Amino acid sequence: MIKTDILIIGAGPTGLFAVFEAGLLQLKCHLIDALPQPGGQCSEIYPKKPIYDIPGFPEVLAGELVDNLMEQIKPFQPGFTLGERAETIDKLEDGTFVVTTNKGTKHHAPVVAIAGGLGSFEPRKPILDNLAKYEEDGVAYMIKEPEIYRGKKVLLAGGGDSALDWSIFLADVADQVTLVHRRNEFRGALDSVEKVQHLKNEGKINLMTPSEVVALHGEDMLEKVTVQNVDTLEETEVEVDHFIPLFGLSPKLGPIADWGLEIEKNAIKVNNSYDYQTNVPGIYAIGDVNTYPGKLKLILCGFHEATLMCQSAYQRIFPDKKYVMKYTTVGGVTGFDGSKKEAPKAVVKSID
Amino acid sequence: MSDIKLKIIDREGVLHEVDAPTDMNMNLMEVVRSYELAPEGTIGICGGMAMCASCQCYVLSDHQLPEKSDDEEAMLSEAFFVKDNSRLGCQIHMTDDLDGLEVELAPAED
Numbered sequence: 001m002i003k004t005d006i007l008i009i010g011a012g013p014t015g016l017f018a019v020f021e022a023g024l025l026q027l028k029c030h031l032i033d034a035l036p037q038p039g040g041q042c043s044e045i046y047p048k049k050p051i052y053d054i055p056g057f058p059e060v061l062a063g064e065l066v067d068n069l070m071e072q073i074k075p076f077q078p079g080f081t082l083g084e085r086a087e088t089i090d091k092l093e094d095g096t097f098v099v100t101t102n103k104g105t106k107h108h109a110p111v112v113a114i115a116g117g118l119g120s121f122e123p124r125k126p127i128l129d130n131l132a133k134y135e136e137d138g139v140a141y142m143i144k145e146p147e148i149y150r151g152k153k154v155l156l157a158g159g160g161d162s163a164l165d166w167s168i169f170l171a172d173v174a175d176q177v178t179l180v181h182r183r184n185e186f187r188g189a190l191d192s193v194e195k196v197q198h199l200k201n202e203g204k205i206n207l208m209t210p211s212e213v214v215a216l217h218g219e220d221m222l223e224k225v226t227v228q229n230v231d232t233l234e235e236t237e238v239e240v241d242h243f244i245p246l247f248g249l250s251p252k253l254g255p256i257a258d259w260g261l262e263i264e265k266n267a268i269k270v271n272n273s274y275d276y277q278t279n280v281p282g283i284y285a286i287g288d289v290n291t292y293p294g295k296l297k298l299i300l301c302g303f304h305e306a307t308l309m310c311q312s313a314y315q316r317i318f319p320d321k322k323y324v325m326k327y328t329t330v331g332g333v334t335g336f337d338g339s340k341k342e343a344p345k346a347v348v349k350s351i352d
Numbered sequence: 353m354s355d356i357k358l359k360i361i362d363r364e365g366v367l368h369e370v371d372a373p374t375d376m377n378m379n380l381m382e383v384v385r386s387y388e389l390a391p392e393g394t395i396g397i398c399g400g401m402a403m404c405a406s407c408q409c410y411v412l413s414d415h416q417l418p419e420k421s422d423d424e425e426a427m428l429s430e431a432f433f434v435k436d437n438s439r440l441g442c443q444i445h446m447t448d449d450l451d452g453l454e455v456e457l458a459p460a461e462d
Binding site for chain 2: 041045046049118124126127158159160181182183185187247248250251253265266267291
């Protein structure tokens with residue numbers, strides 16, 4: 001069981017900055033995120049997009065902002081459970097919480113801060129009649145163990161980097177690789193596009209464009225798929241063992257929606273701008289995931305909400321301790337790793 | 353302040369006639385959100401970067417729309433429920449020549 005002071009669900013900019021504000025109060029944090037890397041949308045969707053409304057940064061790339069936040073919180077040694085989705089929450093008799101992920105990892109904390117943004121990123125599934133039937137036997141939305149495709153017939157669909165990269169990788173592993181995309185153009189690194197072209201010319205990848213998968217067939221397991229050319233409407237049946245649609249990720253509020261929290265407009269309702277606590281005391285919601293009158297889904301607002309949440313969390317954890325907020329210009333930053341940053345002392349020397 | 357009139361059919365099939373300003377740097381997705389014609393969190397998820405297809409709509413009138421950018425084209429190629437007249441609302445900016453535009457919101461993906 002992982003133990004911490006504030007358990008943060010969601011490692012986007014708001015969740016990351018909460019680690020800093022908690023650290024100033026000597027509170028330890030642990031973050032859970034469904035994505036394999038920290039940064040949330042900033043890393044996953046638009047790492048190369050410039051952001052212009054972070055105070056003090058006239059322009060900063062989303063990916064750089066995440067790098068900076070990771071550097072800023074390093075002294076406070078946050079723990080991470082990445083690639084796992086927070087699934088259930090249990091309130092113990094002493095008022096603390098246990099949050100369990102889809103992989104069974106348990107986290108114990110007196111305070112839970114949901115900084116879940118738009119939700120956890122789940123693979124986008126194509127709309128095909130009997131798709132769910134084959135999810136255990138032939139259809140997968142991400143590749144976890146490439147070895148299971150050795151010697152098999154694999155059909156991938158999609159036009160982005162992951163479809164290109166996995167086609168290239170599987171060309172060496174699988175018996176037969178087919179890549180289906182609705183357009184002739186692919187959106188990916190130039191290098192990957194050229195490599196797929198090369199493998200197609202060599203006959204190692206069977207490229208079907210502009211086409212899409214329109215039907216799945218098979219008694220119990222997936223046996224073949226129907227691919228339709230979107231221009232000519234001509235249909236081709238392809239024998240496959242595996243169908244891997246790679247259409248990117250889309251955010252879903254997911255299991256958090258069933259935690260007994262008040263939900264409004266696909267967001268978690270909090271007490272307006274006081275401390276962002278939900279209807280369950282001890283569970284806070286900060287950043288894009290919450291809603292209150294006047295709410296703005298901005299990173300800078302998430303930073304503010306994280307700060308107030310931490311003050312409230314401190315009082316919840318230490319109800320009897322006296323505390324006043326201290327400026328970092330005065331108190332400096334003392335990390336849990338023993339590091340200390342502080343303003344250099346002014347030299348006091350008389351001038352003759 | 354100048355307004356144009358739009359006809360927007362929401363995901364339930366209900367027609368809304370709305371005024372949209374052309375001087376507020378707004379796009380069609382934002383107009384839909386400002387009138388709350390689709391629930392918050394189901395439209396404009398990426399914020400308007402042509403990186404999701406939650407604002408997909410079908411253009412019903414024969415207005416001359418600006419060409420699709422490569423980003424919009426690529427996103428629509430991976431979206432669901434795409435038709436020949438599909439566009440991403442976030443890429444359609446409100447200008448005077450769009451007065452009378454008629455669109456229908458595409459279904460939400462889930």
